[in-house]
Amino acid sequence: xxxxxxxxRYKITEKSQAVAFWCDPISGHAxxxxxxxxxxxxxxxxxxxxxxxxxxxxxxxxxxxxxxxxKGVDSTLKIQPAELGDSAMYLCASSFGEDSVYGYTFGSGTxxxxx
Amino acid sequence: GQQVMQIPQYQHVQEGEDFTTYCNSSTTLSxxxxxxxxxxxxxxxxxxxxxxxxxxxxxxxxxxxxxxKKNSSLxxxxxxxxxxxxxxxxxxxxxxxxxxxxxxxxxxVTP
Numbered sequence: 001x002x003x004x005x006x007x008x009r010y011k012i013t014e015k016s017q018a019v020a021f022w023c024d025p026i027s028g029h030a031x032x033x034x035x036x037x038x039x040x041x042x043x044x045x046x047x048x049x050x051x052x053x054x055x056x057x058x059x060x061x062x063x064x065x066x067x068x069x070x071k072g073v074d075s076t077l078k079i080q081p082a083e084l085g086d087s088a089m090y091l092c093a094s095s096f097g098e099d100s101v102y103g104y105t106f107g108s109g110t111x112x113x114x115x
Numbered sequence: 116g117q118q119v120m121q122i123p124q125y126q127h128v129q130e131g132e133d134f135t136t137y138c139n140s141s142t143t144l145s146x147x148x149x150x151x152x153x154x155x156x157x158x159x160x161x162x163x164x165x166x167x168x169x170x171x172x173x174x175x176x177x178x179x180x181x182x183x184k185k186n187s188s189l190x191x192x193x194x195x196x197x198x199x200x201x202x203x204x205x206x207x208x209x210x211x212x213x214x215x216x217x218x219x220x221x222x223x224v225t226p
Contacts, residue, residue, distance in 0.1 A: 033213050042119075042203050042216035043158065056212055091157060099207060103148050103160030104214065 002026040004107035006092050012113045018080035021110045025074070025094030031055075033104065034067055034077050035091040043091055049075065082114045118142065119206055121217035129225055134191040136220035138204035145210055147180055147187045152219070153200040161189075161202075194224045 005024040013019045025032050030051050035043035046065065048055040051072040060067065064083070069075040079086055089111050093104040118141045128134055138147065146165045150158040162171055164180035164187060171178045177190045187204055201221045205214035 035216075040218075042205075042218045045213045045215070048213040093158075099146055099163075101163050101165075103150070103163055104158075105160065106157040109157050 002105070004092055004094055004105050006107035006110055008110055009108065010111045010113075012115060013082050015084055015114050016081040018078065019082050019112065020079075021077045021090050021092075021112075023075045023077070023092030023107060025092070026105055029094035029096060029105070030072070031095045031097055031100075032069055032075050033093045033095075034075070035093060035106075037089040037091055037109070039088075046077070046090075079112075082112075084114050087112055087114045118208055119204060119215050119217040121204060121220050123220055124218065125221045125223070127223045127225065128194050130196060131193050134194050134198070134222055136189050136202050136204075136222075138187045138189075138217055140185045140206055140208075142208055143184050144206035144208075145184075147184075147204055147206045148214060149178060149187075149189055150203045150205065150216075151200050152203065156200075158203060158216075191222075194222070196224050196226055198222060199224050 007022050032049040034046040037043045046060045047057040047067045049069045052069050067077045089109045091106050091109045093106045095104045120139045122137050148163045149161040152158045162178050167184050168182050169180040175192045179188045201219040203216050203219045205216040208215045
């Protein structure tokens with residue numbers, strides 16, 4: 001069964017340091033999403049890509065977060081500088097489209113702890 | 116902020132009892148999706164509902180989409196310990212945009 005690959009699985013970083021997460025979506029999925037999930041909450045959208053273009057990054061804290069999907073395949077999410085409040089699970093998901101009948105396929109996520 | 120509301124936040128049942136979670140949106144949705152997240156896991160797609168008043172079943176799970184396409188429910192008949200997890204509803208608040216998730220309902224099933 002096809003999977004969304006994410007790395008690293010866990011990341012511990014000191015505040016004010018830079019951190020990056022990588023995601024490789026399912027082949028053929030044009031739409032890629034980055035979500036942040038705080039413990040006990042639902043996933044919250046950070047950025048949505050359609051191929052290499054950003055569709056929605058209205059919830060991305062652009063002073064410290066950046067995301068790119070240069071060739072329309074894999075994607076990188078970066079935080080610089082990291083703050084204590086950034087500790088969360090960062091989930092990548094992909095789909096055939098935002099309203100695909102097959103839904104979104106999520107990766108296993110990157111658990112970020114900022115100390 | 117999230118505009119898809121779910122209740123209850125938690126539910127603890129004895130194995131064999133039924134379980135229902137409710138989802139309400141502040142806006143009309145083109146579709147609504149349900150996901151399950153096991154403890155320590157990631158959300159897994161369960162189903163999508165598109166039509167007003169639609170009802171779909173997956174074994175012991177029954178999903179409904181309201182007539183006004185603003186609310187939905189998930190009902191599990193005769194819960195099992197394998198049903199443990201958090202159930203999220205999600206809908207696109209704007210056409211062409213990504214899913215907005217509710218806060219989820221965490222289900223605990225005691226044998």
